[in-house]
Amino acid sequence: MDETTRMPRTGSPFPPTRASVVQGVRSDDPETRKRAYTTLVESYWRPVYTYVRLQWRRDAEQAQDLTQEFLARVVEKEFLGTYEPGRSRLRTFVRTCLDRLVQNADRDARRLKRGGGFEIRSLDFGSVEGELSRLDPPDPNQGEAFFEREWIRGFFGSVVEELRLECEESGKQIHFQLFERYDLEEAGATYESLARDFELSSNDVTNRLAYARRTFRRIALERLRTLTGDEAEFRAEARTLLGVDVS
Amino acid sequence: MRWLSDRTVERLRAAGSEIDLTHTRYRLIEPIGRGGMGTVYLVEDPALDRRVALKVLDLPDAGGELTARLIQEARVLARLEHPGIVPVHDVGELEDGRVFYTMKFVRGDRLDRWVRSGVSLRQRLVVFRRLCEAVAFAHAQRVLHRDLKPQNIMVGAFGEVLVMDWGVAKILRNLDEEPTLRMTPEASPESLSARSPGASPQTRHGTVLGTPGYMPPEQARGESAQLDERADVYALGAVLAFLLGGRAAAEMGARSASKPRWGRGVPRALRAVAEMAMRAEPAERYRGADELAAEVDRFLEGRPVMAHPESILLRAGRFLWKHRIAVILLLVYAIVRALVLLAERP
Amino acid sequence: MKKILLAMALGAVLGLLDGSSAWFSPDARDKMGSIILWSALKDVTAGFLIGVVAALVRSKVAVVFWGLLVGLGLAFLVAMEPDPDTGKHYYLAIMLPGGLVGLLVGYFTARYGGGVVRRRAATVT
Numbered sequence: 001m002d003e004t005t006r007m008p009r010t011g012s013p014f015p016p017t018r019a020s021v022v023q024g025v026r027s028d029d030p031e032t033r034k035r036a037y038t039t040l041v042e043s044y045w046r047p048v049y050t051y052v053r054l055q056w057r058r059d060a061e062q063a064q065d066l067t068q069e070f071l072a073r074v075v076e077k078e079f080l081g082t083y084e085p086g087r088s089r090l091r092t093f094v095r096t097c098l099d100r101l102v103q104n105a106d107r108d109a110r111r112l113k114r115g116g117g118f119e120i121r122s123l124d125f126g127s128v129e130g131e132l133s134r135l136d137p138p139d140p141n142q143g144e145a146f147f148e149r150e151w152i153r154g155f156f157g158s159v160v161e162e163l164r165l166e167c168e169e170s171g172k173q174i175h176f177q178l179f180e181r182y183d184l185e186e187a188g189a190t191y192e193s194l195a196r197d198f199e200l201s202s203n204d205v206t207n208r209l210a211y212a213r214r215t216f217r218r219i220a221l222e223r224l225r226t227l228t229g230d231e232a233e234f235r236a237e238a239r240t241l242l243g244v245d246v247s
Numbered sequence: 248m249r250w251l252s253d254r255t256v257e258r259l260r261a262a263g264s265e266i267d268l269t270h271t272r273y274r275l276i277e278p279i280g281r282g283g284m285g286t287v288y289l290v291e292d293p294a295l296d297r298r299v300a301l302k303v304l305d306l307p308d309a310g311g312e313l314t315a316r317l318i319q320e321a322r323v324l325a326r327l328e329h330p331g332i333v334p335v336h337d338v339g340e341l342e343d344g345r346v347f348y349t350m351k352f353v354r355g356d357r358l359d360r361w362v363r364s365g366v367s368l369r370q371r372l373v374v375f376r377r378l379c380e381a382v383a384f385a386h387a388q389r390v391l392h393r394d395l396k397p398q399n400i401m402v403g404a405f406g407e408v409l410v411m412d413w414g415v416a417k418i419l420r421n422l423d424e425e426p427t428l429r430m431t432p433e434a435s436p437e438s439l440s441a442r443s444p445g446a447s448p449q450t451r452h453g454t455v456l457g458t459p460g461y462m463p464p465e466q467a468r469g470e471s472a473q474l475d476e477r478a479d480v481y482a483l484g485a486v487l488a489f490l491l492g493g494r495a496a497a498e499m500g501a502r503s504a505s506k507p508r509w510g511r512g513v514p515r516a517l518r519a520v521a522e523m524a525m526r527a528e529p530a531e532r533y534r535g536a537d538e539l540a541a542e543v544d545r546f547l548e549g550r551p552v553m554a555h556p557e558s559i560l561l562r563a564g565r566f567l568w569k570h571r572i573a574v575i576l577l578l579v580y581a582i583v584r585a586l587v588l589l590a591e592r593p
Numbered sequence: 594m595k596k597i598l599l600a601m602a603l604g605a606v607l608g609l610l611d612g613s614s615a616w617f618s619p620d621a622r623d624k625m626g627s628i629i630l631w632s633a634l635k636d637v638t639a640g641f642l643i644g645v646v647a648a649l650v651r652s653k654v655a656v657v658f659w660g661l662l663v664g665l666g667l668a669f670l671v672a673m674e675p676d677p678d679t680g681k682h683y684y685l686a687i688m689l690p691g692g693l694v695g696l697l698v699g700y701f702t703a704r705y706g707g708g709v710v711r712r713r714a715a716t717v718t
Binding site for chain 1: 248249250251252253254255256258259260262263264265267268269274293
C-alpha cells in the first residue's frame, strides 16, 4: 500500500502505513523503485562508511570507494532480490552483503572501481570523517552490534532532521528548539529552565515538548516501517528502538 | 545531518517510548515498571505537588477487554481501602484512547529484592503476616487477588507491605453499590462506562490467569468459576515458601500440587504451614488468609502450629528453648550454690 | 503492683531455697529455722526493691542490673556479720548466691511481669 493511511484518532502514537523499501524495489513502477533506492541509500550510506572505516579498518579513500561500490550495487543490481523478509532483519542482510563485498574486494582489487563509473556525489564523507574520532574503536568480534549501533545513530539523526523540517514548515520552531534543548543537548535542560529561557509557562513547555516527542515518534515509526522487510520485523524494531508495542 | 552521541541516542529512544500526558494534569517523570497488561510510570501531580504512579495499557485496546480489566482493577483498588493495599487516586484516558489510573507511588523494594537484603527470619514472617492481613481484608470484601507473588508485593522502608497489581482480581459476588469514580475532564463517566461495558470483565471458565508456581492447581486448570479464598491461600503458601527458601517456589520444584523442595535450616513447623497452604485439594488448605496469619502468629509466639502436631518431648524442648535465658540463669544459680556448699565442707 | 508482688514472691521462694541449702552444712543444721527466716526476709526485701524499680523502668537490662546490685548489697550486709563461732566472714559464700538471686528476681520480673506502669496522659477524644 503506497498511500499513507492515518489512524482515526489524533495524536495516535502508532504510525500510518507506508510501503517498505523491500516492496518498493520490487515494484514495477520505476518511480516507486527509485524512491525505495533513494531511501535505502540515505539510510545506509553513513553506517556503511563508518563500518568499513572502523570495523574493517580501511583508510578514508578505500572506504569511500567501497561505500560507493556497495551503493552502486544497491542501485544497479537486484540487491534485494535474494532478501527474504522473515528470515533475517533487513539491517542484518545489508551488513552481511557489505561484509561479503569487502572480503571479495580484498581478493579482487579491480572491484574498487566504484561500480563501473557509478558515483553518488551528494555523500558528504568529510562530515562523517569528523565524527569518527568521537567513536570508540569497535570490537573486532562485534561487527553486527557496531553496525547496528551506527545504523541506529544515523536513523535517529535523520528522524531529528525530518522533525526539524516538519516543525519549521508548520511554524512550530519553538517546539523543536525545546525538544533540542531538552532531549538532544548533553547538558539536558529542565522544564523550569526552559520555561524561563523561552518565557513560557511550565504547562506550555510540557505541552510543546509532548507535541515534539509525539511527532518524533510518528516520524520514527513511519521511517522504520519503510526500512523493515515485513510487519513482524517492523514490530520487533519498534520495540527494540523505541520500546513501544505497535498494533 | 546532526551527529548524535550514544547518550543522546539513548535519550531519544526513551523520549520516543514515552506516553503523552498532554491534557492530563500529570507530568511524566520516568517509567518504573512493566507488567503483562501495561506499564507503570512515575508522574508528578502538580496540582497536589506530589508524585504518583500511573498505570496505562501498552496499546489502545481494540477489543476493550484489557481496558475493562484496567478499569476494574482501579475500581477494586478504590474499594479496598487498607494500609496494605495500594490506594488508587484517579482514573482517566489519554489522548490516544488508552485508559489509565493513578495510584500511590510506593517507595520500597519488591519482596523478591527485599528478601535478598539479609533480613532475618522473624522480619520475613512479620512482613508475611502483614501480607496475610491485607489479603484477608480483600477476602472480607469478597475480592480474590489471583496473582499473588513476590513481584507483586512491595515492602516499604518501615516494613509496611503493599499488595500491588490487582489486574486479574476476581470479585466473588456482585457489589451492592457501584463505586463512584472521580473523573479527569478528558475521561467522562460515560466514556469510561462505554469502554467497560458491564463494569467488571468476568474471566471465562477455562481461561488461565496467574503465575506458574504461585497459582493453585484449580487455577492452572482454568477452573475460574470454582476459585475462592483458598486460591489466594495457595499463593500465600508459595510466597511463604519463597520467603523461607529465598527462591521462587517454582524454582524450588513446586509445581502445582507438589511440595516445595526445602533448603537447610527451615523450621519444620513453618515448612508444614507452607505445605498445608499449598495442598492440592482446596479443602485441605487453610480456609482463609486470616487462618494462615494466625498460624504464623503461633510460630512467632513459640506456640505449636496446627499444621505440625508435636510430641511432648518436642513441646518441652520448644518450651525450654523459648525460656532459655531463664533456664540458663537457674542452672547457673544451682551450680554456684552447689559449688559454694562443696567449698564450705570441711 | 503485679511486678512488685511477683518479685516479692520470687524473692520469698528463692530465699527459702537459699536458706534451706544450709541443711547441707552440718554445723548450721541446728540454726536452720532462723537461717531460713532471715534468708527469706532478705530476699523478699530484695524482691520488693527490684519490683518497684521494674514497675517504673522499661529497660529489662536496667532491671536485671538493679537486681544484681540489690542482691549483692543485701548479701553484703549479711556477710558483714561474722560467724559467731569462728569469727570468720563468708563474703564469697554469701554474696555470690545472693547476687545471683537478685539477678534471677530481676530477670524474671522484667521478662514475665508484664508492662511498666505509665502515668496517665491527657486523653483526646
